[in-house]
Amino acid sequence: MISIILAIASMALVVFMSWRILEKTGLPGWLALVHLLALTGIGMLASLLFFWVLAFIRWPRDEQVAMPAGGPPLPPQQLPAPRPTSSAPAPTPVAPQTAPTTAPANASAATMSWSLAGKLSDGTPGHLLVDDSRPLYVVSASEGPDVLIVPDPSIGSPHARILTAPGRIGLQDLGSAGGTWIDNVRLLPAHGARDIGNSRQIRFGAVELTLTRL
């Protein structure tokens, strides 16, 4: 009798936790009921199915970005010239952008994507989505073509470049006053572009972001 109660309680706990996990990904929570298939005799296969599908399915969380990339790719020579740190003016604060918009239309399942998620200096959550269908992104506080807008006073205009190649992602500081850090190590303009594919924490000014390959 006790073992039956324990089994029911653990099943309910697994379904509840799975429900929460699914909601965090943006998927419907009721899909957690797949765990109830364990009652039909297939046992752990239901949980196995849950983990494998969840690991490789595309999450709605990743399809929308709060700080979007927009416009067609820019050739590198049209980018604003890097400026030295010492002569950089104070960055102009801009209003936080809260309305999410959809990801670039040319992003496809065949491309490799990275997420940069964290909080602005005022605590507002932010989420950047980068994929290797574009070779170049510019991190900036102000609007512009092909710009990933990070509306924070510590972000320069422009602040840094994110460079991508098939399966690879790099970062280059553009001499911003707020600075750029890769895993707490300062990235200077003189360092050029650095591969950040294996890095975890990226900091633009006061904005701490966690890099995740999707």
Next chain:
Amino acid sequence: MDNGWNTLVAWFFAFLGIIAVVYVIAALLFIIPTWRILRRAGFAGALSLLHLVPVLGTLIVMAILAFVTWPAGEAQPEQRSP
């Protein structure tokens, strides 16, 4: 007598070894997808090794994913499917 005892011990450890290998392979079936889920959520993938702990390990991993704020961000309310 000694020979028989040694054979018994050898068989015992061989059996234990086979059980261990089968267990690790079974755990890997959970560790691989969970590693990817944890990385996508912003956690260290190595947390999926908790699956090696019988029964409780899987519950702990799921509890981390369910109740800890994801460093890589969670779906906003407007992104969530009904």
